Amino acid sequence: MAAARTRASTRSGARLTVSDWIEAGFALIAEEGLRAVKIDRLCGRLGVTKGSFYWHFSDIQGYMDALAAAWAADHRQSRASLEALRELPPAERLTSMMRHLTSSRQWTLERAVREWARRDPSVAAEVRSADRVIFREVRRAFLDAGFPAAEARVRARACFAAGIGFIHLADRAPGAADAREHQRFLQIMVARQ
Amino acid sequence: MAAARTRASTRSGARLTVSDWIEAGFALIAEEGLRAVKIDRLCGRLGVTKGSFYWHFSDIQGYMDALAAAWAADHRQSRASLEALRELPPAERLTSMMRHLTSSRQWTLERAVREWARRDPSVAAEVRSADRVIFREVRRAFLDAGFPAAEARVRARACFAAGIGFIHLADRAPGAADAREHQRFLQIMVARQ
DNA sequence: ACCTGAACACCGTTCAAGT
DNA sequence: ACCTGAACACCGTTCAAGT
Numbered sequence: 013m014a015a016a017r018t019r020a021s022t023r024s025g026a027r028l029t030v031s032d033w034i035e036a037g038f039a040l041i042a043e044e045g046l047r048a049v050k051i052d053r054l055c056g057r058l059g060v061t062k063g064s065f066y067w068h069f070s071d072i073q074g075y076m077d078a079l080a081a082a083w084a085a086d087h088r089q090s091r092a093s094l095e096a097l098r099e100l101p102p103a104e105r106l107t108s109m110m111r112h113l114t115s116s117r118q119w120t121l122e123r124a125v126r127e128w129a130r131r132d133p134s135v136a137a138e139v140r141s142a143d144r145v146i147f148r149e150v151r152r153a154f155l156d157a158g159f160p161a162a163e164a165r166v167r168a169r170a171c172f173a174a175g176i177g178f179i180h181l182a183d184r185a186p187g188a189a190d191a192r193e194h195q196r197f198l199q200i201m202v203a204r205q
Numbered sequence: 206m207a208a209a210r211t212r213a214s215t216r217s218g219a220r221l222t223v224s225d226w227i228e229a230g231f232a233l234i235a236e237e238g239l240r241a242v243k244i245d246r247l248c249g250r251l252g253v254t255k256g257s258f259y260w261h262f263s264d265i266q267g268y269m270d271a272l273a274a275a276w277a278a279d280h281r282q283s284r285a286s287l288e289a290l291r292e293l294p295p296a297e298r299l300t301s302m303m304r305h306l307t308s309s310r311q312w313t314l315e316r317a318v319r320e321w322a323r324r325d326p327s328v329a330a331e332v333r334s335a336d337r338v339i340f341r342e343v344r345r346a347f348l349d350a351g352f353p354a355a356e357a358r359v360r361a362r363a364c365f366a367a368g369i370g371f372i373h374l375a376d377r378a379p380g381a382a383d384a385r386e387h388q389r390f391l392q393i394m395v396a397r398q
Numbered sequence: 399a400c401c402t403g404a405a406c407a408c409c410g411t412t413c414a415a416g417t
Numbered sequence: 418a419c420c421t422g423a424a425c426a427c428c429g430t431t432c433a434a435g436t
Contacts, residue, residue, distance in 0.1 A: 027419055051410065062411080064420050072410065130326055220400055244429065255430080257401050265429065 028058060030068055033075070034082045041124045042117060049076075080135045083125055087142040094149055102157040106198040109150065110175055114186040114194065119179045126176070147172050157202050167201050221251060223261055226268070227275045235313045239321050242269075273328045276318055280335040287342050295350040299391040302343065303368055307379040307387065312372045319369075340365050350395050360394050 036057045040048045051065050051072060058064075069075040097105045112118060129136035150172050154164035174197065178186070186194075229250045233241045244258050244265060251257075262268040290298045305311060322329035343365050347357035367390065371379070379387075 050408085052408085060419095061421055061423095062409095063413085063422075066411070066413095067419060131324055133323055133326075243427085245427085253400095254402055254404095255428095256403075256432085259430070259432095260400060 028060065028064060028068070030078065031082075032058060033065070033068055034079060037075070037079045038082075038121060042120045045120070046124045046128050049079075051075075080128075080132070080138060083121075083135075084138040084142065087138075087145070091145055094146065097149070098152070098156075102153040103199060103202045105153045105156075106150065106171065106202060107195050109146070110171075110178075110194045110198060111191065113175050114178060114182075114190065116185045119182060119186060123179045123182075126180075143172075154202065158204055171198065171201055221253065221257060221261070223271065224275075225251060226258070226261055227272060230268070230272045231276075231314060234317045235310060238313070239317045242272075273321075273325070273331060276314075276328075277331040277335065280331075280338070284338055287339065290342070291345070291349075295346040296392060296395045298346045298349075299343065299364065299395060300388050302339070303364075303371075303387045303391060304384060306368050307371060307375075307383065309378045312375060312379060316372050316375075319373075336365075347395065351397055364391065364394055 033054060036054050037049055040053055040057065051062055055062055055065060065075075069078065094109070097108055100108065113122065125135065126139060129139045147168060151164050151168035154167045155161070157164075159167065178190075178194065182190075226247060229247050230242055233246055233250065244255055248255055248258060258268075262271065287302070290301055293301065306315065318328065319332060322332045340361060344357050344361035347360045348354070350357075352360065371383075371387065375383075
């Protein structure tokens, strides 16, 4: 009787929306990776049966496309808050970006999407375009720190690569120790010697 | 009693080899496209059961990798016969290449591999590298026909694109009429006006 | 060494019926 | 409009047993 109400859903007890399904997909990816995204698993998480899935989406391909589109939209969205960081001093700005990338919500998702991009060129294109935006901000931080263009470019590239490397090398959510290490690394990179 | 011997196999009545499976895969792709490549279909074609497949390959991914590698090896192989065409006059050389591309064995296979490349970046890399080899030969034909470098490049690109376009637009095996059309097209392209 | 035969698990898809 | 429940089809994988 009460069991049927056991929803992990965010919205009260109401019927599901497309974004509930998308959110469940991201959660699954973040927790168990891309290959965990199966209709059955989504249904279990949302407390509904497969029929419900097929009411909202035509098929699993349609759902995956919607997931990828939502990821890209999220990134465009956070572009604004990324730009808002510009008022911080460069070193703190970099730390803040790195912290976001390696946050427990992000890191697995980010890694999964990059893995997905290896198989799906349209996802790959979205990753590339998102990367470009972020790289520009990283480079800007180094320019603001007073480095000449060429030097800023080199350092930005290294930082960017390191960030991606961190999430690929991680096998569990980065902890406080990792965060300190990242911060130290950025400190070194941004130091004008 | 005799039914069990009904093999489409090339090798007498002997046990299967890896290349029998690869060949069956290409045949399936050529006839029905990439998505027809299923273990069951391969088994049906070779007159064996699934257990046999798993004796030769670890899993379906391993098989697909082997297929892609075999395709690339084939292309490297035919590089020699491509270079042998250099003794022909340019126009005939181009006609010969086009005929090969649109031959009934090739065209569906070629198209399927290009479709596959859209999903699998390692296949994509192999397609690109094979394309480079062929493009050089096409360009060489135009150089040999007496065009200056820039002009040869432009014409070669157009011919190459047209060839790829032909196999993508085709919905059945190109016939004699198509062949005449292709030849006429190449004639125009190679004409020094 | 190579293959059969049968079972299994997983998972996408459909659809009549419910509220 | 949204979902249940049950069935179905497809297909990859395993494995003990055969020759």
